[in-house]
Amino acid sequence: MTFLILGSLTVRNAKHETIHIQRLKHRQLLATLLLRANTPTSIEHLMESLWDGTPPPSAERNINTYVHTLRKLLSPDDLRSTPIETQADGYLIAIEPEDLDLLTFQTRVRQGRQASRVRDLDTAYHYFEQALGLWRGEALLNSRGSQSLDDAAAHLSAEHLASLEELSEIRLSLGRYAEAASGLRAAALANPTHERLWAQLMLSLYGAGDRAAALRAYQRFRKVVAEETGLEPCQPIQDLHQRILASGSVFDLRLPAKSIHLVEAAPYDPVPRQLPRDPADFVGRGEELVQLRSLLSPPNGRLPHHVVAITGPPGSGKSTLAVRTAHLVRDRFPGGQLYANLHGATPGIRRLEPLEVLGRFLRALGVAPHTVPSDVDEAAALWRSLLDGRDVLVVLDDVVDLAQVRPLLSVPKGSTILLTSRQTFALVDNCVHVRISRMSQTEAATMLARLAGAERVARDVRATTRLVGLCGNLPLAVGIAGARLANRPQWEVADLVERLEDERRRLHELEAGDLAVSSSLAVSYDLFLGGAHPLDRTAAHALCALGVLQVPDVTSHIIGALLDVPVDMAERAMERLVDGHLAEVDETGRYRLHDLVRLFAGEQAVRQQTRAARSATLDRALSSYVATTRLAVKLSGYRRPAPTEVDLSADPAPLTSEDEACEWLEQELANLLSAASQAMAAPEERTARLGAALALSLFWHLQRSGLPSRLLAINRQVLGVGQRLGDRNIQAYAHGYMSMALSMTGHREEALAHVQEELALFRELSDPHGEQIALGSLGEIHLLLGRYEEAIGYAEAQRRVAKTIGYRPGEHYAATTIGAARHKLRQFDQALKVLGDALTQTREDGNLYQETAVHEKLGDIHLDLGDPASARICYETALTCAHVAKLSIAEPYMLLGLARSSRLLGEFDQAAVYLARSVATARATGTEELKNGLAEEEAVLAAHGRPITALTGS
Template identity: 85%
Template sequence: MIFLLLGSLTVRDAGNNTIPIPRLKHRQLLATLLLRAGTPTSVEHLVGSLWCDDPPPSAERNVKTYVHALRKLLSPDDLRSAPIETRANGYLIAPGPEDLDLLTFRDHVRRGRQASRERDPETAYRHFERALGLWRGEALLDSRGSRPLDDAAAHLSEERLACLEELSEVRIGLGRYAEAASGLRPAALANPTHERLWAQLMLSLYGAGDRTAALRAYQRFRRVVAERTGLEPCRPIQDLHQRMLASGSVFDLRLPAKSIHLVEAAPHDPIPRQLPRDPAGFVGRAEELVTLRSLLSPSDDGLPQHVVAITGPPGSGKSTLATRTAHLVRDRFRGGQLYANLHGATPGIRRLEPLEVLGRFLRALGVAPHAVPTDVDEAAALWRSLLDGRDVLIVLDDVVDLAQVRPLLSVPKGSTILVTSRQTFALVDDCAHVQINRMSQAEAATMLARLAGAERVARNARATARLVDLCGNLPLAVGIAGSRLANRPRWEVADLVERLEDERRRLHELEAGDLAVGSSLAVSYDLFLGGAHPLDRIAARALCALGVLQVPDVTSPVVGALLDVPADLAERAMERLVDGHLAEGDETGRYRLHDLIRLFAGEQAVRQQTREARGAMLDRALSSYVATTRLAVKLSGYQRTAPTKADLSAGPFPLASGEEAREWLEQELANLLSAAFQAMAAPEERTARLGVSLALSLFWHLQRSGLPSRLLTINRRVLEVGQRLGDRNVQAYAHGYMSVALSVTDHRDEALAHVHEQLALFRELSDPHGEQIALGSLGEIHLVLGRYEEAIGYAEAQRRVAKTIGHKPGEHYAATVIGAARHKLRQFDQALKVLGDTLIQTRKDGNLYQETAVHEKLGDIHLDLGDPASARTCYETALACAHTAKLSIAEPYMLLGLARSCRLLGELDKAATYLTRSVATARAMGTEELKGRLAEEEAVLAAYGRPITVLNGAGAP
């Protein structure tokens, strides 16, 4: 049976009849076995070859099925005589050298090289020619489709090319120039920057008498090399060109062999100069350049760093920085500079394997192509030997991960590896890391000005700043934006800003030619999605999940809720994204996405997940937020949250104490608000209700923290959702919470209207708890409006309802309003009696919130009674209670009371200090109702020669 790989996969039986193998997977399996002919191939290896890193659960079973099917195809009459043998944990196919064209090819190449070494060119010629004659097209032509087989085909193509080079050298040595030129021309055109091929083509054309064609070939080669690398051809080819120019019409036939030897080994010019062109108009990165120069070219003439890794997110300019650095220090490396783009993140281009990079570098250092080892360990050993005693800078650009370059990293002292990668290189010994992120605003604006024109960029500084911000200060994005402006001279900067403001279009607007921010990000994402380690695939899911939940940052428990995995696994996945520079992390265990990456993540979530899956993911995160907020409110000692219909699919994150709960609320507030707004905007009722529950659960924290504007904004949205859902309970609580915010900002008439709506809704719902809340709010508002009898009436009504349902906080609240109203009616004894009894009850029931209010009201009474010393004691106690209860909104009231008390006691400096703090705190919290009283006290102190100073919202006496 004959097997042919050097072209489409073909199998012939003993009668030379072709055996058809119609299914791709069957061909791939047979090709994998034949590539390892004579060596047992494990099932694991076969699975990897057929499905790469994403095998189906049934992969091993499928392999067995495919082997059985192949045996039936190859030997339908007797499966036992089929050439595929079973071995421990695998299979073996062992054709003879004459039965597999690949083995025959390699045997002829081996014999041809042996004949060349023995100076027998005719024998070498026959073997090389027979070897190439076995090829019927591209290797594995109809069996590719998986990365391992694609890589194998590429390696076989390199073997074929090396054989052609050696055959051409023999042909030229034998004077068969026309024959050599005929074979070289198509190969040279297919490999437009391959130095040895083009040198051989020039020699063969010249030797055949076509001097014009030889010179034209050089010009073509030189132009392509310059366009693609920014470099000139190597010195031997330049010398060959000059000799051809100088030789006139007569060609010295001794020149070909000598010149081809120069191209092959380059003994007179062993110093490679492979760096790309020094980037023109390089902007910024001054600090990083100083660091890199100190590592690569120490000022004390010491040895350079062994490995230097420039890492950073996609589009941050790592390659440009590395190239600029390499040019700045090139004189330090007298042995030359080697450069390779490993295409770790180049869309649509296969990344280089370690052996390919080693082969390129070894040839550049003078090793003949046929002498380059085909084993990676042997090649690495030769690499180290050649670098010994040389000072060489090796730039490995766009490395996908450590595995791609590990065989190259161990270089002798004096040489340095400069790596750029999106992945961390923390595991490399003696490696210095230089991590880069976004450019500064000034650097990005300068870069934009150089691309789009300084005058145009300067015309609208605000638009320029916004454009840079929308580009995330990433060099790639700023460069694309600058290119787009440069190509559209009629556009103003503001025109592009307007287009980028639309988040749905932003990534698509940041495209120019073959450069695109989205494509750059996609490469990093695809590496995780197709990663060999399961954690990489979880990291890819996590990135998509963060495109679903629209919050400023997340912790690992939130990611765990999104993915429905344990928090520790979620944390490991997020750390992988941080290592890959697709997420940013800090020491507090929080993770965030750059805006452009967040937009990309959202697009991937839509592509990778169904709408139902995205909804379930979001609902799990929202459920955890709601459950944890309710737990935090309870642990913080706040009153109960508003009861709402919310079916929670996830539980709370662990919180152990009131202090921990309050800290969690502070840290998560921006995320909780964002999540609530996102959920309430969703069309699905379940998600919208989760958003409502989250918003209402935040009331006490927002109210006590003195954030009336946020409280008003979010409860307006709650009211809209409640009306959309027809939920009167939600509407009632929204009206009440809006009234609280409006009262603090001195819009009491509007607040009063909302409370009346709330009271009506709660009575319709027959909800006594809600009713007493509304009655208490009416009492408080009427108290502040100076309608004291009405305030007492509403407060008494609240106290009756609260007592009936056994709600102690409602009773305390009502009594405090009654006591304050009695005070305003100048009924001091009654006021002191009511408030004194209430103080005892609040302490007994542990209601620190209401105890704070009672102390404040008692202080007000003592001031009016002409007892500032007792008043100060009450205000000091109230302030201490407010601090303990984290009741920030109460602080400006206590501080104003202390300022008045100290003034009346003659302690004017203290009074000025307290008043300054009160003004600053009230201003920061937006407490409008104190404005008049603060101004009045400020005027009194100024008359005493104690004006106050408030700077940037922070008090300073």
């Protein structure tokens, strides 16, 4: 039985099942006994602990009842085996040191101090790491409520803090500066006047190469000390501050009674600068800017507000105001500025999910992409940890509702969330709303004058007032009108007013909100369409074309495909739209439309083009996407896409290398999935076929990247298209790809049904290549289901068909399945023979994908044969192959095998590291079927004193 009190009081039985102790008094009694484990505890002490010295008359009888209840909970089958013993005047809990985390903690601390005294710092580091890894939060968190237990918890917290200081000292002495800083941040903030902690934090930050952060830490400490005591920091810390100020990158600093030598080091974490370009022509919103600056950059050194929401109707300038404000206060946030457009109100574009936004931000803060958690709560916890001790401004633009951003809002003090939305955020704690609607008449006129020229605007005040009114006093509409006047210097303001007055129906809608912006956009569009320069008319056509394609952003190559014009002309046309404030462009040359402009573009496409013309426009873009995707797949070394009957009318983008291809697939993935989904929903057969071809072409990229949820969702649509068109080839591949996605997430019975459909369809089509693929999938799924004889039967059938058609990869796949199944049947010699032959063949054919799997299966056999050294060599080779083949989905299995091999070789610390990496990559790739294996290995390692739960964060 295991007892844990370094966190919430938790009890686990021999089966590692949690024993639930519901009543507080029962937990308090057990906690009191555990604090004095193996020592008799008197009834008087128990009364003091449970009732703060004022026990009820029935206290002793109550305690006896509580003890009886605890014994039944702890030993339900045999009360004689209970660890709670009756003593002369009280009770005692008899427990082995390794079965109580407090005793283990104290032992490890004692061992660490002994090693530290003889300067064996590596050993000391090891013991203190183990000791602190036992803590799961505040001690006795669910058992407090009496003064005695509160005091005990405070004492344990002091022990924890002292141990952290000692570990930090060792980390600094060993040169582990970034690691020391990471461990010290939260503790220093929780103990704002603790001199030793803050001195160590300053040293660790400096040693990690972040001199500015070290100086900021001193200023924060000095401010708190002055506010709470009226004094300056102690002289040693002042001296340390001066040494950092005066030093270069190498120096020797001394703390009281300690000597620490710092060496030159690179900064340990990135500082993101993601804000869009500062809107230089920004005018108006003076009151709002003053309010926002006071919230985000308060005077007198006060902390910025937690969450600030800019809310208002569409077209009111929320996003521009947010970006302008962020630039004005960016110096207040030296930890960086993060930005994301969440597409909450973008017509036709899927809004971002919380996990996607967290993933972007975590990667920007230095988290490796494959280690970003796939669980939103875990990602949010890592998000909070990385922001701790930083001062970061986070701009969340176009938020649809609270649910979309809730996991991101709980940021540590010093950081701020600035968001824009049409919705109110009244339910968010400590959120200040800055509500905006229309600009004032003066501000709108000033904006118009800035764009069109002050002299021209002043010549006709009445026309200016009328024009602003027709624009609804909305910044978007006023900005477009001003830009058009600027592009037509021969016009007076009244000329543009007259054009707007002609749109009487639209003028009525102009006063209604959203349609007001559409009316203003129509003026801008008409000016382009009727422009004297051909490029203006091309720009108008580009806007219409973008209303047909529903993707987040596009490159010039796709614009060229949409318009059927050369790429350079497409780029020039888009730049004209950017100049006219109808499109936006980022530094990577990707163009996007404001959500309201996109809606307007879609309406214009319907008005200006027939359905057939719109379909042809979409098909050209889809053809370009399919052609480029197939080229990228080929350059990336993936298997060839599923064959689909579709004629392509566009050339691929100019990709020439594997690196370019991989980068293109990553950057375009959201666009490709969105375009494929839109196309497959279209009624036109060619469009739907292009969408299916695009989705099928993405299979290997999605599969190897470990994206099963996206893989499953898009192939459900593919299956629907295949059924609607009566195309059995498309249906067969969709069934097969869905089965793989379901198998990746552990839904094997459902996967089995799909692959059986796949086999039947390929046999109907007399397609032996597809038939052997389905047979191979059936063998693999039966292997995973533990039906080993059936797995061998299907794999043998695959091998026969593959050999008949001369398809060597199919033979390799079948051999791997047969070898693995023979292993599971304990037929080791046969398994080794089959897999050995398969390894030779895969190497001869250069089939790195299948070679990875063969090495893994050989490693599994060597483990079962009691040869962990050979197993480790196999898993290491498999992991190398997986890296080269970009098989992210396979990495968790190899790492788990390495963890088991290292553990059997007695290398428990190395095993713990491999297991932690396996857990992280499994989460990142959605490999849920590994859960049982990971839990089993974690339990075994934990039995050897390795706190794997703390390592993995599970």
